[in-house]
Amino acid sequence: MKYRRALLLLSISFVWILNTAAQSERSFIRDGNRSYKDSKFSDAEVNYRKALDKTKDLHEGIFNLGDALYKQERFDEAAEQYRIASAKNLDNASKAKAGYNLGNALLKGQKLQESINAYKESLKLNPRDEDTKYNLEYARALLKQRQNQQQKKDQKKDDKKQQQKKQQQQDQQKKDQQKQQQKEQQQKQEQQKKQQISKQDAERILEALKNQEKDVQKKLHKKVPARVRIEKDW
Numbered sequence: 001m002k003y004r005r006a007l008l009l010l011s012i013s014f015v016w017i018l019n020t021a022a023q024s025e026r027s028f029i030r031d032g033n034r035s036y037k038d039s040k041f042s043d044a045e046v047n048y049r050k051a052l053d054k055t056k057d058l059h060e061g062i063f064n065l066g067d068a069l070y071k072q073e074r075f076d077e078a079a080e081q082y083r084i085a086s087a088k089n090l091d092n093a094s095k096a097k098a099g100y101n102l103g104n105a106l107l108k109g110q111k112l113q114e115s116i117n118a119y120k121e122s123l124k125l126n127p128r129d130e131d132t133k134y135n136l137e138y139a140r141a142l143l144k145q146r147q148n149q150q151q152k153k154d155q156k157k158d159d160k161k162q163q164q165k166k167q168q169q170q171d172q173q174k175k176d177q178q179k180q181q182q183k184e185q186q187q188k189q190e191q192q193k194k195q196q197i198s199k200q201d202a203e204r205i206l207e208a209l210k211n212q213e214k215d216v217q218k219k220l221h222k223k224v225p226a227r228v229r230i231e232k233d234w
Contacts, residue, residue: 025051029060036064041071059088066101075109086121096126103135112143 032047048065052058066081082102086095099122106115119136123129 025054025058025061028054029058029064032061032064032068036068036071039071041068044068045072057088059085059090059094062088063098063101066098066105070101070105070108073108075105079105079109079111092125096122096129096132099125100129100132100135103132103139107135107139107142112139112146115139116143 028047028051032044035043045068048061051061063085066078069078082098086098103115103118116139119132122132
């Protein structure tokens, strides 16, 4: 009898502990919701995390924590919570809502293609959701705009490179022309120098010939004339 009574007390205590833990989780969630409603998103985050410390897989805590992080513009962290929520074994409506919020967080984080994928997955679960359809088209439009801007930037870069290449070619041509002109000028100077040397050589040769002729004339004047022999008449 005492053994049964002890078992009963133990069971009651265990149930009381479970109820207390569950109550604490709900209390943290309620406190978090009140803080969230009052725009105290940091306080809401603290309470949601406390609830999750007690029950790690608590869907409401995960989802609401994502909302609190989103409001603090911590979009990457919020997206992670929505990913966890959408991966849970939930009904399609809840998973679609998590996917929708995931798309929003990714959109705010400028991860446009990922947000588009998230909206598509959400629409598979809830095809009639107009907000998801609208955000999907909005994300697609932003992505298209970004791609067009990137194309313009790339084209501008290509044009600049082409312009720089053209300028380099022109500069190289100018350098080549200058080198050619310098070469021609040098050749001309060398030719003039050769011509000048040839002229000087010719003048020296002519002068030498003149001097030689003068020497010959001098020698001729100094030479004793030969005596003319006249034959006798018969």
